[in-house]
Amino acid sequence: MREKPILLGTGGCEMTETKVECNECHALVLPKIAAANGGLCAQCVKIPEKLRQERREYDKALSQGLLFVPSKNELESTQTPIERAQNNVSWELEPEFYKQQLSVMQVLKHAKSEALGHIFLISSLGSRLNVAFNGLYGVCEYQNEENGFFCYAYTADNLNSQVGDNAHLVQACPCCGVGMLWYPTRFHLPRSIAFEIVERVTGNDWPPYVKWLEYDDISYTEPGRG
Ligand SMILES: [Zn+2]
Structure with missing residues (x-):
């Protein structure tokens, strides 16, 4: 027993x-x-x-997958950048971030040869265009603090299913480039489109296929989640 x-x-x-x-x-x-x-x-x-x-x-x-598409609030928040109606706007490099004497053209050309990075521009009307990119994706943000516009570029090609954690883009501080918050998946565009947007905007040719949607709290996004 x-x-x-x-x-x-x-x-x-x-x-x-x-x-x-x-x-x-x-x-x-x-x-x-x-x-x-x-x-x-x-x-x-x-x-x-x-x-x-x-x-x-x-x-x-x-x-429920609701975070992979713009919310109703976001879609109703479409903003028209103040630069859009003007044809004499100039875009400059964020002076705190770019210490060398470079032109916007040089920075864009260099960025396109890089595997990942950020671009930080300021318009002559005081708005910001911030771009984050890696090998697959880009995120374009348009900000005008005076008007309270904090927008991301939304197109028919934005990602609509979870971005993988190793391709997830981070929002960085325009002054020092230090990462702050993770961008939600729906902010991610194919890299080539992100570059096209920044090239056209800096050439005063705002692409009509982009909706600039205002976003609010994105702080719950984590790499590969949200
Ligand atoms: Zn608990």
């Missing part, structure tokens, strides 16, 4: 206690922790309910 195994430490050993899922992030936690935190793990309990709710809504929208 086989002997019964001797169970050691079942009276309170945390290793053998069946863990339960945190109601929020589904991490496994000890029942007594969950009970003390209203069903949450030690991390989630520190996050205000409003932010946890935002995160839940983001995750839900992501799982």
Whole structure:
């Protein structure tokens, strides 16, 4: 007859206690922790309910594929860049980022030979055109702080299914080039189109196929997710 195994430490050993899922992030936690935190793990309990709710809504929208196309709000927010109606606008390099004496043309030409990078331009009317690119994709942003325009270029060719984490583009600070936030998938364009947009805009020939859509919070986007 086989002997019964001797169970050691079942009276309170945390290793053998069946863990339960945190109601929020589904991490496994000890029942007594969950009970003390209203069903949450030690991390989630520190996050205000409003932010946890935002995160839940983001995750839900992501799982339903809603984040891969512009929202109704974004589509209704189409902005006309103030430079568009003018034909004597000039675009210059962001002086904080470009320390060398280069022309916009030289920078664009160089960028097209690079595997990845950023382009930061300022118009004579004070708007910004920021471009991030890698081997596959580009993202074009148009910003006019005075008018509160923070837009991305949307075309029929923008990516509409999850960008892979190694091709995901980051929004960088125009002054120092340091990465800030991850661009949502729907901001990503084929690289060649991103370059075409920046070339045409700097030549005062705004491509009619681009919609400049205003975006708000993009801070939940993570590499390869969102
Ligand atoms: Zn949690």
